Amino acid sequence: MADILTVQGLKAYYLMNYYGISREVRAVDDITMTVKHNEIYGIAGESSSGKTSFIKVLAAAIRPPLEVVAGSAVYDFGGQQVDPTTASPDVLKQIRWKHLSYIMQGSMSVLNPVRRIEKSFVDFAMEPLGLSGKAFWNRVRDHLAHLKLSPNVLRAYPHELSGGMRQRVTIGLATVCHPEFIIADEPTTALDVVVQKDVLALLRNIQQEIKSSVVFVTHDMAVHANIADRVGIIYAGRLVEEARTRDLFMSPRHPYTGHLVASLPRIGDTRQRPALEGRPPNLAEPPPGCRFHPRCPLAIDRCRSEVPPLVTVAEEHRAACWRSDEVRPVLDADLPRNRAEVS
Amino acid sequence: MTALLEVEHVYRRFPMGGILARDFTDAVVDAQFTLEKERPEIFTIIGESGSGKTTLARMILGLDVPTSGQIRYLGRPVPTSMWGRARHDFMARVQPVFQNPFEAFNPLKRVDRYLESTATAFRAPRSRAEIDRAMDEALVKVGLTLAEVKGRYPHELSGGQLQRCAIARALVCDPEVLIADEPVSMVDASLRMAIVNLLKSLRDDFGVHVIYITHDLATAYYISDRIIIMQKGRVVEMGPARLVLENPQHPYARLLKASVLSTENAGHGDLAPATDLIAASDEMLAKAVHSHMVEQPDGRFVRSNP
Known part of the structure; x- marks a missing residue:
């Protein structure tokens, strides 16, 4: 099976230079790994082990002082090779959400508290999907049905939904365009046990349905044991x-x-x-x-x-x-x- | 046997909504248990968010007042006024540890200042050396020393060390009861067991009663002597920890156990939801208004509907 992501000797450091004192924090130091098509790759590591810096590079969210100093990470989206460390903003805009998407930790801070859920769907998905009007909403409603969410949540504000429902909405946002690659950063950490199991099952079902690859980051080994195909320890x-x-x-x-x-x-x-x-x-x-x-x-x-x-x-x-x-x-x-x- | 802490028919009801749409929510309904002075134990309160476990802890600490019922410490009601001799004595005996050590400490204040002010307030020290000794004794109990902590700011310590400092701070005044509200949920996996083992050694070696509040059934099983499981404010099952967790009887307790992710069969995750248990526990909750606790022959109490 071909690899969708190939990381070669990646080094990303935080380079800081204040008042003549320079400091470098080697957050990602020489990581080489691959992610296959249609697999869930778990990344485990404790806080400040560099796992968030690593996925920032993968998600092409490299902002100073974080800098990639060596190595490469190359995605293969059906023949189109994209290196998030060097790609131009135009290319990144084109692949984001459509090919590469991101499920973030803490759903309450992801969703805008003063916008209804439907507005978030418009913001995230309308452009990458290239649909408008009825076709777009049909697609969104179908997708929500897969996530066991009623279409009524579209009219709701984030605070009206429970934690588990909000997390399902963020999973919905990340998967509605059927991306080939999903980065999930501690998506279940803040959830209660019963809801956590439910959300994990849902994430795996949707992954199998749309045949995407997932990089799943969490420090909870019990979650990795149940969802990941392969696990890397940082x-x-x-x-x-x-x-x-x-x-x-x-x-x-x-x-x-x-x-x-x-x-x-x-x-x-x-x-x-x-x-x-x-x-x-x-x-x-x-x-x-x-x-x-x-x-x-x-x-x-x-x-x-x-x-x-x-x-x-x-x-x-x-x-x-x-x-x-x-x-x-x-x-x-x-x-x-x-x-x-x-x- | 003398009762150390008695929680008797405690209710807590919070008002919701405005003047026109007045509504109430019951955070704690009829909680009842007793800790015995002679038998130090780890007493665990398990529940999901919104189950009322933190409200119950706040009432035991005297930070909140029960709507009805009473909490007594050594036969006297827990003082809820923040002033006076009674409150001071109570605080010297019952101490809290909170969930997130990074939020519990002021980032601009040195960690040893917290220990120092606790020592000054509760140990009535006569000299600087006495304060230092009290601080060092407490830090040694949690596996640190004063030399390691002195003059450090919270960001200079790791999460595990900081949480241990928080526990040491509580131990400075030699409390009889430690109330730990989710002390390990914000701590990294490699340090989690250090904190959990520490709670265990406080019970075994120093005779401290620990009220351990958590949603993690596995660590609860590992250290607790007795547990209560709460669902939306109601205690649904209560008894010896091993007995209850190995074979829970109330549908909600069974649902919680079934939802714990197992590592037995790593790589072949079974994530199928326990639909029948969810339905059964919802049904019990819907009819819970007239339910009551029934003692079982094996010594546990299970909530059942009439």
């Missing part, structure tokens, strides 16, 4: 591991992934969960060598000086760790028992 600006979802959860090959998977609490299991010591590194002065080494239980001298490359360790499975062979999936038996059951 730590301190670097891609440290990438694999098919099942492989990543069953046999992680980077200690950070191993920790993320092992620390998920589960109902029916009361064993003590390990907590990772230390704090995420400051991207302005990242530690030398592997950026995870100050917190890594497996760190050796080599990790402190040499940067481990992202190498293929198994079929469709890449990891950046000098000791990736020794990373064991943290088996339940390895975890110490909890104190005696209470009450």
Whole structure:
């Protein structure tokens, strides 16, 4: 299957120069990855790991002080090659919403509170769809029906809708033009559990229906386990591991992934969960060598000086760790028992 | 057994709308539970947004007044006036921790100033050294030291460290009860378990009662002793945490459990909605006006319709 997005050695830094003091924050440092047609690619990472900077580059929302200093990201929209890092504003305008769209976090801040939902649809979709009048509204109503929304929401203001409905409306806005590539940035983080599951199911159905590729960003590993086909883990600006979802959860090959998977609490299991010591590194002065080494239980001298490359360790499975062979999936038996059951 | 905190038939009703279209919404309906002084525990309140869990916490803290019913602390009603000896004593015993550490701290104020003012207000220190000792003791309990925090502004600490400072701030006055309102929802995955394990060690090692408010069933199962599950202001199920979460009985509790995303079968996500449970819990909610809690043989309470 061909790839819709190819990212090669992408480096995007925040370059700041105030009063003669220059600072660079290496938010995206040498990321190489591809996204296939018709797949959901999950990106996991904690706050300030550079995942938002990365998707800003992918969404062609590069504003100073963020600058792409090396590498490229190339979309292939049915033969048309577009590099968001270099494309002209005219080209970007032409591909936005029609080919490349974006579902944002916090639906309340996306929708204009003083405009009815229908106005938002006009603003977003009328031009890319190239339809007008009746044809346009028929298309929008059909699409809303797919999202299990009644056409009445078009007349509503954002505050009149519940959080789950608003998030469905933003998904509707992002998918109404049937784009080939959708970037979803924490679309379910603010939602309650019942609604979250519903919205995830909807997003996956619509993705399968319009056959688009999705980059799904969230720090919640449980969401990735249920929606993503492949998952990439970003730590301190670097891609440290990438694999098919099942492989990543069953046999992680980077200690950070191993920790993320092992620390998920589960109902029916009361064993003590390990907590990772230390704090995420400051991207302005990242530690030398592997950026995870100050917190890594497996760190050796080599990790402190040499940067481990992202190498293929198994079929469709890449990891950046000098000791990736020794990373064991943290088996339940390895975890110490909890104190005696209470009450 | 002495009752530490008694919540008795507490209702909270908020007025809605203007003078002509007066309406009411019930945020908390008939909440009732007791914490025992001799048995420190993690008591969890679970519910979705709008279920009244934060309103209940605010009433326990005395920041809001119940419409009817009473909350007593060591036999005395919780003081709701912000002045006076009684309020001061109460605050020394019951302390809150809030959801977002970045919003709880003023970005222009050094973090140790918060600990310092709490120490000065509640520990009646006689010297600078005594204040520092009180601050350091509290920080050591949460795995930090005064040297790490002194003189730092909130942006210089990570989210996990900041949340631990917020908990240390609450611990400065040696409280008996800590009310933690969603303390981990804004904290990163790798730091979340550190905070959750910390709450556990507060109970086990320092005998602090923790009222843990959350919508995350998995961490609730991991640390709680007892839980209550709230739906639109009503407690629908209450009992020992393990018992309730392993085998919930009320349709809404079952719906919540069914909606927790499982990682057992990663890569083959099952996202089918539990339609029958949604219908059943809506039906229970519609008829909830005359419902009441019924004790089950296994020790839990489940809301049922007459």
